[in-house]
Amino acid sequence: MAESAYRFLANHPEHKMVILAGNGHVRHKYGIPDRLYRRNHEPFTVVVQDEELEDGVADYVLLTTKLNGKASPKLGVMVEEKDKHLVIMGVNQSGPAQKAGLQKGDIIEMFAERPIQSLEDLKLGLFYGNIGSTVKIKVKRADKTIEEEIELFDFERFPQ
Numbered sequence: 001m002a003e004s005a006y007r008f009l010a011n012h013p014e015h016k017m018v019i020l021a022g023n024g025h026v027r028h029k030y031g032i033p034d035r036l037y038r039r040n041h042e043p044f045t046v047v048v049q050d051e052e053l054e055d056g057v058a059d060y061v062l063l064t065t066k067l068n069g070k071a072s073p074k075l076g077v078m079v080e081e082k083d084k085h086l087v088i089m090g091v092n093q094s095g096p097a098q099k100a101g102l103q104k105g106d107i108i109e110m111f112a113e114r115p116i117q118s119l120e121d122l123k124l125g126l127f128y129g130n131i132g133s134t135v136k137i138k139v140k141r142a143d144k145t146i147e148e149e150i151e152l153f154d155f156e157r158f159p160q
Contacts, residue, residue: 002035073152
C-alpha cells in the first residue's frame with residue numbers, strides 16, 4: 001500500500017491522498033504512514049476510530065456511538081440513476097410500489113411533494129416520511145405522467 005501510494009504521489013505531485021485502512025495499519029503511525037513517510041518525507045495525519053485513548057495512538061481518535069433512530073419507510077423498488085432521473089429497475093412483490101401500480105421503467109419525478117433527480121432525493125423523502133402514512137408519488141411512464149398515492153411501509157411489514 002505504501003509503495004503504491006508513493007508512486008501515485010510521485011507521479012502526481014499536485015495531489016494529496018487520503019488512505020482508508022484499518023486501525024491496525026495506521027495505529028501509532030506505524031505501518032502505512034511510517035512506510036510512506038520513509039519514501040516521500042511528506043507530513044501526514046493519522047485518524048483512527050474507536051481506539052482506547054492513549055498517548056500517541058493517533059493524531060485524532062473518532063469515538064462513535066450507535067444511533068437509535070427511527071427506521072425509514074421502504075418502497076420496494078430497485079432504482080438506477082440515469083441522466084438526472086431515477087428509473088425503477090425492478091418492483092418487489094407485495095411492496096408499497098407494487099400496490100401503488102409502479103412498474104419497471106417508470107421514472108420517479110416527485111415523491112411526497114419533493115422533486116426527485118437522484119437516489120439521495122428519494123432517500124431524503126423517505127427519511128422524512130412516517131411509516132403508515134400515505135404520500136403522493138408522480139412517475140413518468142412512456143409519454144404519460146401518472147400520479148398515485150403510496151402507503152409507506154416499515155421494514156418489518158415489508159417482505160424480503
